[in-house]
Amino acid sequence: MASGHGNIPEEVIESVLARHDIVETVGKVVHLTKQGKYLWGLCPFHSEKSPSFTVTPDRGVFHCFGCGMGGNAIKFRMEIEGLSFPEAVRIMAEESDIAIPEGKGGPLSPPDPERDRLLSAYELSAKFYHFLLKNTEYGTAAMNYLRSRNFSDKMIDQFQIGFAPDRWDTLLQFLEKRGFDLAEMEKGGLLSARGEGKGYIDRFRGRVIFPIANRTGKVVAFAGRILGDGQPKYLNSAESRIFNKSRILYNLHQSKASIRKMRQIVLFEGYGDVISAWEAGVHNGVATMGTSLTESHVALMKSLADEIVLSYDGDKAGQAAALKAIPMLEESGLRVKVAVLPGGMDPDEFISRHGAESFMERIIDSAVSAIKFKLIYLKKNHILLEEDGKIAYVKEALQIIATLHSSTEREVYLREISSELELSYDSLKQDCNLLRASMQKNMPEGDNNDKRWNNGRHKKGQVQAPTLLPAYHAAERRLLSLMIQDPEAAAYVGERLGEEFNIDDHAAIAAYLYAYYAQGKPPGISRFLSSLQDDRLEKTATAISMMDTPPDWNTQVLDDCIREVRKYPIQRKMEQKREEMIQAEKSGDFLRAAQIASEIITLERQ
The missing domain is CATH 3.90.580.10 (Zinc finger, CHC2-type domain)
Structure with a gap:
C-alpha cells in the first residue's frame, strides 16, 4: 500500500x-x-x-x-x-472512530533524527531525575519538601516529579555515557554552555524537577523549582524545536480525556496547583508554562473546550492576572468563570487547609461569572461605608454592567447592587441605559459589532491590494493553480515544461503534483497538501490554490504561460550579455563586444 x-x-x-x-x-x-x-x-x-x-x-x-x-x-x-x-x-x-491498523501510524517520512534524539534524551532524563528523588540521598530534602506540600507518593509517581542534585555534571555524565551529543543537548535545553569552547554544565541544579509533556505525553521540557532561597524560583528548559512554551499547557496529556468529556478547562497558575487539584478530583486542570496567557494558549483551549474556569491565586497579583486573562478568553468566544479564593490563598494552600471536598464545592463548583468577579474585585478598591466610595464604586460597576448584551443579565447585577447599597433600582437602570446609549454612539463603524473581537473595523469586501508579480512568476502560479485543479492540465504542462520552473518552490510543487497524479489520485488541494512534506511548500501551494483562476482552460492559455516561464531565463541571459558587452566596450575590446552583440541577437530571436 x-x-x-x-x-x-x-x-x-x-x-x-x-x-x-x-x-x-x-x-x-x-x-x-x-x-x-x-x-x-x-x-x-x-x-x-x-x-x-x-x-x-x-x-x-x-x-x-x-x-x-x-x-x-x-x-x-x-x-x-x-x-x-x-x-x-x-x-x-x-x-472520528477511524481505525488505524495495528502497528501503523509511525513517524512521518522522512524521519527527523535530531527531534527523536531530543525526545529520547528528555524521556531518559525524566526517569533519571525521578530515580534520584525517590532512591538516593540527594533526593531526601526534596522529598521532605514535597511531603510538606502534601504531595502523595502516588502523585509524585504519576507526575514523574524528580530532583536535580546541586552539582555541575550529574546529568552531563548521564547523557555523555549514553552517547548523546552535548552540543545538541545544550541546544535542546538540557545543558548550559560554560562559555565559548569551555564545555557544558547541567542546566538544572538543586531543583525539584517537573517534567513537561506535549499533548501526546512525550516529555519535551522541564520546569525546575529551587529548593530553599535563590533566583529564579522556577527555571524552564530553553525553547527548542520540540518545546514552545506559548503553545504548551502543563498536564494537557493527562487531562484531555476529561476536558473533551466536560468541554471545560480549569486553568491554574502553577504546576503544584494542578497536581494538588488533580488529587482533589479536578481532572480537567492545566497550567500555562510559567508565562502569561498567550493567543496560542487561547486558540488551543478553544479547540478543546467551551468554558474556562480561572483558578488563579487569591492574592493581588493572581487576581490582576485573572482580570488580564478574561478579555482574551472571552474574545475567542469561550465562556469564562472565576474560582474565587479567600484570604489571598493559592489553590494548593486552600486544599492543604480545607481539604479536597471543600475545594471542589466552595471553589470550583462555586466559580462566579467573569462580570461577577470584576464587580467583586472592584468592590475591594472602594470604601463602601463612605458616600464618595459608594458613588465611585457604582460609576465603575455601571461601566462593566453596561457592556452586557443581555438585558436579563444587566437586571440581575443592577438589582444586586441596588439591594446591597440600598439604592433605587430604577435610577441605576436609567444610568446604565444612558451609559449604553453613549457607548453605542461612540462604537467604531464595522461589520461585526456583536463580536467586536473579530471586527477590526473593516468594511465588507475590503482586501489588501495584492503585490504585482513579475510576468514569469504570475505565469508559474497560474500554471500550478490549473494543475492543482485538473490532472489533464498537469499532464500537458509536464510534457512541455516538466520541472523547468524558475522558482525552486514552484518546481518542487510541480514535481509533487506529477507524482501525486501518477498514483491515480483525484484533484483537490486538501488531499494534495497531505502529500507534501515541507512546511514552506504547504503554505505556497495553499496560497496558489486561493487564486481566482477559472478551472476551464485551453491549450492556448497553458502555452502562453509556458512561453512566459521559458522567456525569463533567456531575458536574464540577455541582461548579463548586455553588461558583458558594455564592459568589453569600456576596456576597448570591440571585437569581443561585436561577438556578444551577435549572441544577444540570437537570444532575442529565441
Whole structure:
C-alpha cells in the first residue's frame, strides 16, 4: 500500500480529511464570518485587528493573507496544538472512530533524527531525575519538601516529579555515557554552555524537577523549582524545536480525556496547583508554562473546550492576572468563570487547609461569572461605608454592567447592587441605559459589532491590494493553480515544461503534483497538501490554490504561460550579455563586444 507518511495508510488520511470539515475544525477556534465564497476571521497564528484569515469550504483549506500560514484541517490542528503530522492524524482518527491498523501510524517520512534524539534524551532524563528523588540521598530534602506540600507518593509517581542534585555534571555524565551529543543537548535545553569552547554544565541544579509533556505525553521540557532561597524560583528548559512554551499547557496529556468529556478547562497558575487539584478530583486542570496567557494558549483551549474556569491565586497579583486573562478568553468566544479564593490563598494552600471536598464545592463548583468577579474585585478598591466610595464604586460597576448584551443579565447585577447599597433600582437602570446609549454612539463603524473581537473595523469586501508579480512568476502560479485543479492540465504542462520552473518552490510543487497524479489520485488541494512534506511548500501551494483562476482552460492559455516561464531565463541571459558587452566596450575590446552583440541577437530571436 503506497504511503508518503511512514506507516499511516493513505485511506486513513483521506478518511480523516473527509470526516473533519475544515469550517467546523477552524470554527472551534476562530469566529468566522461569511463573505462571498470565503469565511473570514482573525488569524490565530499572529496578532491582527483586521481579519485576513480565510477558510474556503469547497477547497477544504485555510489561508492567512497576513502571515502566509495555510493548509488543510490536519495542518490546522498541527499548528494550533503543536502536533506532528502522525500525532494529529492519530488524534483526529480517534475522534472520528477511524481505525488505524495495528502497528501503523509511525513517524512521518522522512524521519527527523535530531527531534527523536531530543525526545529520547528528555524521556531518559525524566526517569533519571525521578530515580534520584525517590532512591538516593540527594533526593531526601526534596522529598521532605514535597511531603510538606502534601504531595502523595502516588502523585509524585504519576507526575514523574524528580530532583536535580546541586552539582555541575550529574546529568552531563548521564547523557555523555549514553552517547548523546552535548552540543545538541545544550541546544535542546538540557545543558548550559560554560562559555565559548569551555564545555557544558547541567542546566538544572538543586531543583525539584517537573517534567513537561506535549499533548501526546512525550516529555519535551522541564520546569525546575529551587529548593530553599535563590533566583529564579522556577527555571524552564530553553525553547527548542520540540518545546514552545506559548503553545504548551502543563498536564494537557493527562487531562484531555476529561476536558473533551466536560468541554471545560480549569486553568491554574502553577504546576503544584494542578497536581494538588488533580488529587482533589479536578481532572480537567492545566497550567500555562510559567508565562502569561498567550493567543496560542487561547486558540488551543478553544479547540478543546467551551468554558474556562480561572483558578488563579487569591492574592493581588493572581487576581490582576485573572482580570488580564478574561478579555482574551472571552474574545475567542469561550465562556469564562472565576474560582474565587479567600484570604489571598493559592489553590494548593486552600486544599492543604480545607481539604479536597471543600475545594471542589466552595471553589470550583462555586466559580462566579467573569462580570461577577470584576464587580467583586472592584468592590475591594472602594470604601463602601463612605458616600464618595459608594458613588465611585457604582460609576465603575455601571461601566462593566453596561457592556452586557443581555438585558436579563444587566437586571440581575443592577438589582444586586441596588439591594446591597440600598439604592433605587430604577435610577441605576436609567444610568446604565444612558451609559449604553453613549457607548453605542461612540462604537467604531464595522461589520461585526456583536463580536467586536473579530471586527477590526473593516468594511465588507475590503482586501489588501495584492503585490504585482513579475510576468514569469504570475505565469508559474497560474500554471500550478490549473494543475492543482485538473490532472489533464498537469499532464500537458509536464510534457512541455516538466520541472523547468524558475522558482525552486514552484518546481518542487510541480514535481509533487506529477507524482501525486501518477498514483491515480483525484484533484483537490486538501488531499494534495497531505502529500507534501515541507512546511514552506504547504503554505505556497495553499496560497496558489486561493487564486481566482477559472478551472476551464485551453491549450492556448497553458502555452502562453509556458512561453512566459521559458522567456525569463533567456531575458536574464540577455541582461548579463548586455553588461558583458558594455564592459568589453569600456576596456576597448570591440571585437569581443561585436561577438556578444551577435549572441544577444540570437537570444532575442529565441
